[in-house]
Amino acid sequence: MQVSHTGTQIAGEALALLPPDDVIFGRSAAMRSVRDRIERVSQANIPVLIQGESGTGKEIVAKLIHVLSPRREGRFVKVLCPAVPASVFESALLGCEMELFEGTTNPNPGRTDAAEGGTLFLDEIADLHPELQAKLLHLLHDGRVLRIGAPGVTQEMSGGMRVLCATHRSVKREMERGQFRPDLFYRLNAMSIHLPPLRERREDIPVLAEYFLQHYAAKYDRPARPLPAQCLHRLQEYDWPGNIRELENLINGFLVLGCETATLSEWMDRPPGEPLVANSADGFVPLRKIAQHAAREAERKIILQVLEANEGNRKKAARALNLSYRALLYKIKGAGIPAKRVVVPRRGATLSPADCQSS
Ligand SMILES: Nc1ncnc2c1ncn2[C@@H]1O[C@H](COP(=O)(O)OP(=O)(O)OP(=O)(O)O)[C@@H](O)[C@H]1O
Numbered sequence: 001m002q003v004s005h006t007g008t009q010i011a012g013e014a015l016a017l018l019p020p021d022d023v024i025f026g027r028s029a030a031m032r033s034v035r036d037r038i039e040r041v042s043q044a045n046i047p048v049l050i051q052g053e054s055g056t057g058k059e060i061v062a063k064l065i066h067v068l069s070p071r072r073e074g075r076f077v078k079v080l081c082p083a084v085p086a087s088v089f090e091s092a093l094l095g096c097e098m099e100l101f102e103g104t105t106n107p108n109p110g111r112t113d114a115a116e117g118g119t120l121f122l123d124e125i126a127d128l129h130p131e132l133q134a135k136l137l138h139l140l141h142d143g144r145v146l147r148i149g150a151p152g153v154t155q156e157m158s159g160g161m162r163v164l165c166a167t168h169r170s171v172k173r174e175m176e177r178g179q180f181r182p183d184l185f186y187r188l189n190a191m192s193i194h195l196p197p198l199r200e201r202r203e204d205i206p207v208l209a210e211y212f213l214q215h216y217a218a219k220y221d222r223p224a225r226p227l228p229a230q231c232l233h234r235l236q237e238y239d240w241p242g243n244i245r246e247l248e249n250l251i252n253g254f255l256v257l258g259c260e261t262a263t264l265s266e267w268m269d270r271p272p273g274e275p276l277v278a279n280s281a282d283g284f285v286p287l288r289k290i291a292q293h294a295a296r297e298a299e300r301k302i303i304l305q306v307l308e309a310n311e312g313n314r315k316k317a318a319r320a321l322n323l324s325y326r327a328l329l330y331k332i333k334g335a336g337i338p339a340k341r342v343v344v345p346r347r348g349a350t351l352s353p354a355d356c357q358s359s
Pocket residue numbers: 019023024025052053054055056057058059060061167168208244245248
């Protein structure tokens with residue numbers, strides 16, 4: 001079977017449009033082997049463990065396996081494991097039947113009911129508490145789930161669903177540390193897919209950057225001009241600790257702010273490979289510095305998101321953030337976002353490297 005997919009909407013779900021497969025896989029040998037594995041697993045109903053650093057595309061791969069599988073007409077149901085409180089883990093997964101009055105029940109469907117005939121995606125599985133790992137092990141049998149049913153009703157099995165899991169942690173290391181049950185690992189890991197970090201597939205960066213550029217230009221109704229070679233070169237030099245998500249955020253910010261206003265000019269000015277937090281002379285990074293950096297990054301991210309939601313209008317963004325206009329301008333400056341108003345170049349104008357110089 002060929003992985004062939006050109007921006008499909010996931011059947012039966014209002015889920016995001018997947019990028020076309022030449023964008024998802026790029027040209028790198030590492031992603032060719034991922035494509036190979038996806039081809040092999042998508043037709044068989046076996047559990048798959050998807051591993052990779054944060055932002056490498058684990059959820060995209062899970063959705064792609066679902067879209068290519070015979071269960072594509074069923075739903076793709078995601079459970080973010082660390083977000084489910086331990087006390088309601090079973091009922092969230094399986095649902096519960098509460099007896100309201102004599103003889104009447106109020107069936108409250110769980111995530112596995114929703115995934116029946118489709119795919120159950122257990123995200124961040126390595127963060128599941130060991131006690132809940134034991135419960136999950138007990139419930140999963142060959143892609144089927146043990147139902148508890150109303151009190152007194154005999155336990156039964158569901159018809160079936162594909163179980164996919166993902167984690168940004170190394171499950172092997174978690175097992176060595178005694179934090180992950182090997183028996184659950186072997187049940188969930190009939191096949192594993194490892195997604196390479198972006199720094200190990202630099203040749204794919206231009207295709208991804210171009211895709212995000214077109215995608216966000218269409219979203220904001222802005223002209224999509226090709227990135228100058230110099231910018232692409234710098235993008236390929238950087239190490240991308242946040243992987244594809246970080247690249248996507250950068251291009252998104254670039255489109256929100258307009259070309260003069262800097263996200264790319266910051267890149268042009270930044271020495272290649274410069275770490276976000278510089279080490280001190282003795283090799284240690286002071287905790288205070290990390291906290292300051294994290295707070296600055298979080299504030300910057302929120303400001304960019306609110307600017308995006310308000311199409312770059314700073315007055316509206318200030319109102320949304322409950323700040324005075326002046327305070328927002330001050331914060332924009334502090335976050336390294338130039339305080340100039342967004343200037344959207346004329347439609348059809350080409351972006352020259354000079355456009356990307358610091359203002
Ligand atoms: N191969 C790809 N092609 C195009 N876009 C991608 C690709 N992989 C990921 N993305 C985009 O990057 C972002 C992060 O992807 P995703 O959520 O799948 O990563 P993840 O590995 O699950 O991250 P995390 O560990 O942080 O949950 C998403 O917006 C997604 O659309």
